[in-house]
Amino acid sequence: MAKGGGTYDPGAIETEIYAFWERGDGHRSYFAARPDSGRVPFTIVIPPPNVTGALHLGHALNNTLQDILIRRKRMQGFDACWLPGTDHAGIATQAVVEKRLLETEKKTRNEIGREALVERIWKWKDEYEARILGQLRKMGCSCDWERTRFTLDETCARAVYETFFRLFKDGLIYRGTRLVNWDAALQTAVADDELYHESVKGHLWHIRYPVADSNGATEQRSDGGAAPSHLHPSTPFLTIATTRPETMLGDTALAVHPDDPRYQHLIGKHVTLPLVHRRIPVIADPILVDPKFGTGVVKVTPAHDPNDYECGLRNNLPQLNILTKDGRIRDDDEGKRLFGPYAGMERYAARKQIVKDLEAASLLEKAEPHEHEVGHSDRSKTPIEPMLSEQWFVKMAPLAEPALEAVRDGRVNFFPPRYAKTYLDWLGEKRDWCVSRQLWWGHRIPVWSYYGLAHQFASPAAAIAHGEVREKLRLRLQTLVASGAVAICYEDEPIANAARLDDREAFATKKHRICIADPGNSELVKQLADAGYEQDPDVLDTWFSSALWPFSTFGWPEKNSEQAEPPPASNPEFAIRYSQFAIHRYYPTSVLSTARDIISLWVARMVIMGLYNTGDKPAGPGRVPFSHVCIHPVIQDGNGRRMSKSTGNGVDPLDLIELYGTDAMRFTLASMAGETQDLRIPVSYHCPHCDALTQHSSVVPHNKFPRDIPKVKCKGCGKEFATVWADQPLKDQLGVGLDTSERFELGRNFCNKLWQAATGFVLANLTEESNGPRTLSRQQLALEDRWILSRLQACIAEVDRRIEAYQFSDAAGAIYAFFWGEFCDWYVELVKPRLAKKGDAAPDQRSDESRLVARQVLAFVLDQTLRLLHPIAPFVTEALWHRLNAVAAWRGIDELQEGGPALIVAEWPRVQSQWIDADAELRMSRLQDVVRALRDVKTRVNGIRAAARETVIRNLPQAVLRADARLTAEFEASRAALLTLGNCDAIDIGERLAKPPEAASKIFAGYELYVSLSGLANLDLERQRLGKEIDETRGHIERIGSKLGNESYVRGAPPAVVERDRAKLEELRSKLTSLEENLAGISN
């Protein structure tokens, strides 16, 4: 082969190989699950990526790991089912589409309306879903594409509505008030994760609240001590501090700590709310109040502060909302009455005015400048207001307990196990789950409300007609409730059974809500609308549908889902649905792979819903959705920040694939995916103009919005270019800088090494002669054959053990070390002489036999390596598999096996213990010692010669290897290898050989190597080296000696350890003697 004959080019084969897999066996894709195969299923559902944008490196990692698991199980003969899909991601997606709408058309969602907005979001979803699924394909993911789901598609929606209905019927869903983050600009609630905090310069205002029960007299403390200084003797007051003075309008109490001696006498008394003169009580609350902070008095505004809200609940305080939806002080009747002059004012204007008025009334003690973090809406960039609103909740207490139990009793296991704590701690709080969101993008809550007799009818006839419509509905509802298609809830009474509907009067007058199991029943929906019902405008939390993902995707609650028997072949349509919705087969899934940050948001809720839904009966004890949860590390950038799109430091895996190849990316990610540490990957931009690298995201501020960094300035040429996250026009205009990181060279180099070794050596040596392989016995194998086969068994065992434990980096490392460090570096080099053909110089003695055996071992080891590596690096291994099949269809040692048409479905390697060979490994390690020693001597000789401007030598002329009789025979058998690999022209091997003059030496346990340096190099460096080694050896002897001299060590340590140290000491002493002799021998 020509020198420098090209490197592995992944781009050339990846597309073709992926198409090959998708074509499959001509009947079905190799990726498709085979529910009719009779094999044991192995299922993974993908954590559905958000359709907000493209995937980044974090997704690449997670999906690589899942593909590793699924591909290995497929090869092990399981019916592997990896279900792909995407998540509608509620607010996140709606927000990006609204943002774009505003940017491109200057319109708000209210201007275009609910339907039009939702339509646009669907378009966005189609675009990004396609991009995401395309990325997964490029990454080589072997998903069963026929099963691709979307959390908002019809199949998933059915499960959502069914679940909501069951919860509703079981009384596990209720309406409650909750503080939400209110965006007054967009007039919507925003989720916690859509907030960002920004430091705002404000003031801490200290306000005096006069004590109201004092009759103007000095309050006496119960212990008779002096009043605190801030209690004015004539008009006592309490001072509070606040950053939002306008919220005082909503105060319904002041709180002090119950043990605070300063305020004991005031607990239970009242103060007057300044300016608006409302009496509010002074209460004691040990949770809200820290007596050491500030004045130890806190104003309580339950309707506008989360802590105050909790305090209000504890103390039965009224919740007084002071704000309108657009951020003004309320000016409805109650607002006018309570807030007087401030009613109707914009919130910040009100703040200003209130401060001014307090000052005027001498109730403002002081105003300190104060910088604090204020929550802002990611979408409008305005400060959010905590505001009370009515929401839907799921009761967690009864649901959480079984889910806790499932982890405690080991039905669900976390890997690494420490993450079980995260899960248990969070679920243990059993906090009710707010499932409603004030959005348009999502599953609309399937509840219709009737608000009693609110209708104004145009005429008496219309009223009568309406009554008839309602009566008809009532009768129908009775049937529907009885059949379990509808559930009804009267005001405060959670569940009404069908009998309640007998009460026509109540039905006509009372507020009630109707939850229907199938909101797709348009005829019923219309009937409800006609009868004066309104559907709840909100949608469900996106995690609600995510929680159902392990079974909603398989068609639950499809009827056939509980049937275990296959459908009759005579009904093809049913057979397809059966196959598609094979929940009986693929649920519970086998393993879930995800990052740790959504253990509570997602993992816990899947367990809850799985247990709740998948029992034999509705709401019966169900099955856990997976038995293993694999928590993989988080990818960080070079500065240790979590990699994500929103932080602006995300990396598109396609960039890395373009630069390094898919297998290289996957192998590198797998190599880095350890159990304890997150992966830090410094990334740079590859300038499209000048190829220079610019550090990635080194200056992106964490909290600033927008976080997008679509433009980057090149450090090399100074030109600007776009990042992959930029919009297309910008990309076209500036060119796109690809993300890159030299970390991925590890994988690229390994893939190249595999490719070169396989095509350039193994396959090249298999092409000639066509004798097929035959079964071989141990006697026919050379030392290196036995050794590499033994090492191969160790590698297989290690890879198995590591993948089973989700220790991916160790699995990748084991293959790397075996193939590169043992097979390529040693076996290939050892076997080269045996492959020399007749007529070549210096053919091996046993040429024919030996050559054929070597070829067979080469083919077999490559075969096994390709199988082992395939889950991690699927493309290059599959490509080589086909090439190997072409030249050696049958492979094996003592048992032959045909390669098979596709590696993706080839059998996973098994450890064959008959090839584990400790003797060969020991002999080989001695051979390696001698070879390394010879190379070392040569390198040092050449170092001296180069320094002296002499030509370097290619080979050492002569070496002497002194060993006992047994080892002499052993080395004699490997003489050729010693000479070739040790770059040595001649070697004497024997028991009592004379040490050559002026010799460099290496001392091993039981054998010594000498190389005369006469005429090659001066001896100074060898003397130095020996001196150093002697020092080291003496130090070592001293350490072990003193250890063994310590009686308590000899008594306390295990005998085997002591024995080993004794032997070691003996060995070191003899080594020291030799070293000293050698040094003396070359000293003047």
Add this chain to the structure above:
RNA sequence: GGGCGCUUAGCUCAGUUGGUUAGAGCGCAUGCCUUACAAGCAUGAUGUCACAGGUUCGAGUCCUGUAGUGCCCACCA
């Protein structure tokens, strides 16, 4: 503030129940186009295992504390 990790070579990280002289990749140094591979080969150098105590015959490993760092959760009137 609570919880969970991390701190080992210049960089990124391994290091199993405590037990030989603490390892890998990259980088570095030297020499090599040795007929698979320069994305390569060979050889070599590089460590106060964050710090301070403790347990032990023996600590990178176990315990306590300190400092730094990252993530998750809760967030201070």
